[in-house]
Amino acid sequence: MFAHAHKDWEAFKASPPGRRFQDVHKRREKEGGKSSTVRRMLLLGLGLVLTAVGMFFLFVPGPGTITMFIGIALIARQSLLVARCVDRLEVLLRPSYLWLRRRWRALSRTQRVALSAVATVLGCLMSVGLYLYMR
Template identity: 40%
Template structure:
């Protein structure tokens, strides 16, 4: 299990920023998952996103749970994958500005 996760992470990181989530979406659809599994993945992603929103108010790792739900949703939706790529680039730009010497 950990080998598979490690291999998937390496494949994800190997793609340049701004294209990672779309490439992840394409890789997940090459596998030919069934329609039922896609519906289950979308439902699980939505549950994670809702739980993450609830955890923003209650104790818990809300942002991390929401991110996990968004990544799972990006596997099934090219629109969400594009949005995640844009968010990834925006976060990188903000991080560079914050680390840049004043």
């Protein structure tokens, strides 16, 4: 199982940005005879649930971003339309991500800790504000 996941990850990384998710979808379609409709629906449902849980955890402490990305990736495996949208989004956001990563790596450890602490406090304040607003 892990060997197959590792092989899928390597193939994903080898695909060029802007085509990765579509390539994953097409590889899954080629193997379509191996997966049943029930399995595909379960994976799609799991992707939707993980995306919703990830969106919830964006506003409360927890692994929201990673959970949401895993959910979106599972949905993109099942839907060519979603795969195309995610690929376009990757191409649009990649320059900003690379810029932020360069800036983050240029910071000292103390600056990273301070920035992380400020982000955590702001996230907590936003969560409390959202709670008070929705109450």
